Amino acid sequence: MPEVPRLSVRDIRKSFGAxxxxxxxxxxxxxxxxxxxxxASGSGKSTFLRCINxxxxxxxxxxxxxGEQIRMVQKGGKNRPASQKQVxxxxxxxxxxxxxxxxxxxxxxxxxxIEGPVxxxxxxxxxxxxEAHALLKKVGIGDKANAYPAHLSGGQQQRAAIARALxxxxxxxxxxxxxxxxxxxxxxxxxxxxxxxxxxxxxMLVVTHEMGFARNVSNRVAFMREGLVDSMGSPQxxxxxxxxxxxxxxxxxxxx
Amino acid sequence: xxxAVTAVALLIGAVLxxxxxxxxxxxxxxxxxxxxxxxxxxxxxxxxxIIYLIYFGGSSAVTAIGQAMGYxxxxxxxxxxxxxxxxxIISGSYQAxxxxxxxxxxxxxxxxAASAIGMSRGLRLRRIVMPQVLRYALPGxxxxxxxxxxxxxxxxVTGLAELMRTSQVAAGSTRQYFLxxxxxxALYLILTSLSDQVFNRAERRxxxxxPSAMGQV
Amino acid sequence: MDIEFLSSTMVTLLKALPVTxxxxxxxxxxxxxxxxxxxxxxxxxNRYLAGFAKGYIFVxxxxxLLIQMFLVFYGLAQFDFIRNGPLxxxxxxPFVCAVLSLALCTAGYSAEIFxxxxxxxxxxxxxxxxxxxxxxxLLVRRIIAPIALRFALPxxxxxxxxxxxxxxxxxxxxxxxxxxxxQRLISHTYRTMEVFLCAAVIYLVLNxxxxxxxxxxxxxxxxxxxxxxxxxxx
Numbered sequence: 001m002p003e004v005p006r007l008s009v010r011d012i013r014k015s016f017g018a019x020x021x022x023x024x025x026x027x028x029x030x031x032x033x034x035x036x037x038x039x040a041s042g043s044g045k046s047t048f049l050r051c052i053n054x055x056x057x058x059x060x061x062x063x064x065x066x067g068e069q070i071r072m073v074q075k076g077g078k079n080r081p082a083s084q085k086q087v088x089x090x091x092x093x094x095x096x097x098x099x100x101x102x103x104x105x106x107x108x109x110x111x112x113x114i115e116g117p118v119x120x121x122x123x124x125x126x127x128x129x130x131e132a133h134a135l136l137k138k139v140g141i142g143d144k145a146n147a148y149p150a151h152l153s154g155g156q157q158q159r160a161a162i163a164r165a166l167x168x169x170x171x172x173x174x175x176x177x178x179x180x181x182x183x184x185x186x187x188x189x190x191x192x193x194x195x196x197x198x199x200x201x202x203x204m205l206v207v208t209h210e211m212g213f214a215r216n217v218s219n220r221v222a223f224m225r226e227g228l229v230d231s232m233g234s235p236q237x238x239x240x241x242x243x244x245x246x247x248x249x250x251x252x253x254x255x256x
Numbered sequence: 257x258x259x260a261v262t263a264v265a266l267l268i269g270a271v272l273x274x275x276x277x278x279x280x281x282x283x284x285x286x287x288x289x290x291x292x293x294x295x296x297x298x299x300x301x302x303x304x305x306i307i308y309l310i311y312f313g314g315s316s317a318v319t320a321i322g323q324a325m326g327y328x329x330x331x332x333x334x335x336x337x338x339x340x341x342x343x344x345i346i347s348g349s350y351q352a353x354x355x356x357x358x359x360x361x362x363x364x365x366x367x368x369a370a371s372a373i374g375m376s377r378g379l380r381l382r383r384i385v386m387p388q389v390l391r392y393a394l395p396g397x398x399x400x401x402x403x404x405x406x407x408x409x410x411x412x413v414t415g416l417a418e419l420m421r422t423s424q425v426a427a428g429s430t431r432q433y434f435l436x437x438x439x440x441x442a443l444y445l446i447l448t449s450l451s452d453q454v455f456n457r458a459e460r461r462x463x464x465x466x467p468s469a470m471g472q473v
Numbered sequence: 474m475d476i477e478f479l480s481s482t483m484v485t486l487l488k489a490l491p492v493t494x495x496x497x498x499x500x501x502x503x504x505x506x507x508x509x510x511x512x513x514x515x516x517x518x519n520r521y522l523a524g525f526a527k528g529y530i531f532v533x534x535x536x537x538l539l540i541q542m543f544l545v546f547y548g549l550a551q552f553d554f555i556r557n558g559p560l561x562x563x564x565x566x567p568f569v570c571a572v573l574s575l576a577l578c579t580a581g582y583s584a585e586i587f588x589x590x591x592x593x594x595x596x597x598x599x600x601x602x603x604x605x606x607x608x609x610x611l612l613v614r615r616i617i618a619p620i621a622l623r624f625a626l627p628x629x630x631x632x633x634x635x636x637x638x639x640x641x642x643x644x645x646x647x648x649x650x651x652x653x654x655x656q657r658l659i660s661h662t663y664r665t666m667e668v669f670l671c672a673a674v675i676y677l678v679l680n681x682x683x684x685x686x687x688x689x690x691x692x693x694x695x696x697x698x699x700x701x702x703x704x705x706x707x
Contacts, residue, residue: 084608092606102601106619106697116605148697300680301673302641304652313665409537437544441536448535
């Protein structure tokens with residue numbers, strides 16, 4: 001029996017007013033895939049990612065998570081999710097890491113990490129706390145559990161955010177430019193954590209500008225241009241001879 | 257009449273406010289203390305009490321002066337004066353805080369830049385400090401105006417024939433309380449919302465050099 | 474300084490203190506609950522409720538408290554259906570009218586303050602909560618309300634102090650609280666300055682207590698903003 005892909009996105013379209021940002025994007029992620037999504041600013045990468053967990057609602061198209069389709073209806077001329085409950089349930093299965101970390105500033109790191117498991121998944125608190133400590137240790141900030149986000153460096157905050165997403169035991173992790181807001185010397189510690197996750201077999205979809213990560217850690221690279229997937233393939237193909245001219249021009253900017 | 261009282265009160269308040277703000281900003285301990293006492297008392301004590309103080313106390317004072325000059329009998333402090341003075345003193349304390357906050361908000365860097373190019377203190381005050389103080393003070397000032405407008409209603413207790421009193425008298429004589437108070441209330445609402453619009457426009461004009469928070473994704 | 478007069482004045486005024494405190498406590502608590510209802514209407518999606526809330530806030534912030542109080546006290550009594558209704562025994566009482574009017578007024582101001590707090594919640598933090606699967610009441614309870622409260626607290630403490638001062642207006646609808654008693658004393662004894670002094674002291678002390686309580690609450694809720702405690706050596 002063919003394996004059900006973790007994520008299947010079909011023909012997503014999205015316009016902001018007259019500006020068509022996504023013009024029909026399709027993507028599939030199998031279990032264990034680490035897909036890097038590259039592209040220039042304005043190519044629609046972040047919008048696409050946010051359409052997957054419905055932080056943006058696409059105008060048309062389908063999103064299937066683990067074989068379950070997010071049901072949509074047309075209400076008042078606009079595409080809307082049919083059931084908030086289903087949206088919440090799907091979101092709980094997708095982990096998201098944001099560019100600006102988005103930690104809850106009035107809670108400690110530990111409280112940030114257990115918030116989802118305790119209040120959304122309704123799991124017993126003691127269990128969640130124990131797991132949270134283990135996760136924080138895993139991302140390298142085990143001693144910061146009782147600190148507040150404002151006390152942590154950017155890199156530490158992002159790692160805490162990763163731990164928070166992992167605490168939900170998601171089927172798929174979405175990363176929206178996780179290192180773009182970090183000082184250069186802090187980027188490495190976050191990439192290390194992401195690499196470790198990839199090597200453990202976590203299914204990841206990463207919007208990034210970090211070419212090193214795209215080349216060395218991901219097993220597939222997708223290049224987006226003007227709302228469409230221009231080309232997609234393994235890192236060897238994409239960064240090697242098989243690269244499309246547009247992609248070659250794009251990465252030309254990154255060779256210093 | 258309501259507008260007249262409020263306007264006069266605000267002027268009195270502006271003068272008092274500026275003086276007190278200057279006192280609180282000066283480093284002189286005595287002045288700071290006196291300024292603080294003023295703002296604490298006149299923001300912390302109910303307006304009604306202050307109006308009683310000015311009206312009754314003022315009347316006593318005027319009577320005493322009259323007696324000293326040979327006039328027997330009770331001399332009342334004219335209600336317009338008492339009302340305007342009372343609301344003026346109250347708004348003065350709020351205005352002092354507004355001025356103080358606005359002054360402190362003017363970035364030090366801008367002051368230093370002005371000094372660095374050789375502006376004299378007076379010129380600096382006029383060209384750099386004042387316009388910025390005005391800009392920062394405007395929202396607070398709008399608040400003070402609204403406050404004073406509503407405080408002026410309280411002056412009705414002194415019998416001044418302003419809006420509140422007129423409503424009261426009309427209501428009492430016709431026993432149509434609801435109607436007249438609703439009308440009175442509506443008139444106040446019109447006054448406040450007009451003032452709101454005027455201040456909003458003034459604020460927008462004063463802030464035209466600042467980036468707008470609207471329209472950012 | 475006539476100490477005897479001052480102290481007897483003080484005693485007389487303090488006898489009215491419970492009334493002032495009752496007015497204050499009841500109107501602040503009822504007003505706060507009402508404000509939460511109003512702000513929920515205002516930020517909810519329903520157009521009609523939001524419009525009603527907007528109108529409510531506009532009216533109660535734009536008109537003087539005194540008119541509102543007179544409307545409740547004198548105006549309501551005009552209507553037959555109120556006089557014959559079940560609530561009349563309550564609504565006849567000046568005290569009830571005063572509390573009702575104070576609560577309605579503070580609800581208007583407080584709703585606007587709470588709304589400002591809600592708007593100050595960083596959208597990113599709300600997004601992070603939604604991305605985890607929170608929505609609806611859970612989202613409000615765990616994320617929006619706590620953050621909004623912290624932003625709204627300074628402005629709300631100002632409002633609470635203003636409420637304390639506003640209780641003085643109840644004297645104009647025949648409620649015998651501190652200011653009302655003070656006015657009566659002044660008109661009997663003509664010793665304005667001394668009576669004013671005593672009454673002013675009472676209000677200043679009350680305000681001080683309220684401000685301290687609020688400051689304590691603010692301090693308790695802002696641990697996340699303060700500097701990190703010195704790190705324990707690993």
